[in-house]
Amino acid sequence: MAEYWNEPASRALRADGLRIADLDTSARPGFRGDKQAGKRLLTERGRVLAGEQEKLYANGRSGDRRSVLLVLQGMDTAGKGGIVRHVIGSVDPQGVDHAAFGVPTEEEKQHHFLWRIRRALPRGGQLGVFDRSHYEDVLVARVHGLVPEEVWQGRYAEINRFEQELVDSGTTLVKVALFVSLDEQKARLRQRLQRPEKYWKFSPGDIDERGYWPAYQEAYQAILDRTGTEHAPWYVVPADAKWYARLAVTELLIAALRGLDLNWPAATFDPAAELRRLERA
8 A cells, every 4th residue: 555655644634724726626645556546445345344343343342442433524526425325335334323414404403503413423332433523613604604604603712612522522624625626516517417326416516515615715714724633634635536535535535444453352162162062062
């Protein structure tokens, strides 16, 4: 793997000080291989990710309360669903807690904005995945004026406190912001409109949202600047190349899981004695 990466993805993609306006969404930070090498490596590293996730799940079955939570944010067509299918799809689904956050339901609107998030947090031993997240409440809510400015302004500090709670309770956060260019987004929306099997992924509102692109860029810059912390940093992934985005997230998850220094849980029985019993059965 080292032959393809100039530096670890967790270092190359760290958002510290990054300006979205300067981001090349077709870039492949840290990676020096081509598409063919990247897709081959994704398969290989998917197996590594599966092994690390199985250790997390096994430890959770033995009482370990630690978890990993992948937070995916990005504009429509940025590739969040592809990450879930092609990256998370390579691991044992028993060990995955997945949640997708769309427009809040009437019940959810009656509660604090973090209420629905807390209800979906990963259990001990689980790899949690949020397809959109609590950040919608400082992105969509800000851009469309769904709440007064003083409300969404106060949410940055609330989010930082919430994420500190999560880390203190044993959850490792991997926050990923996926970015595509306007041209790439248009191409992906066009594909959805030209293929009947993709119609279900399209909403007329996706085109309307393109008119808010500058406001969204400003809102995303604010979350990078105000909620990227030492305990919960942001990683920015240029996502025009789907294979690169998937490989990058795979590497980030492997690094997070290996950071837990997991071993296989010890047996709570005598394996030799049980083997003898099995042979006699």
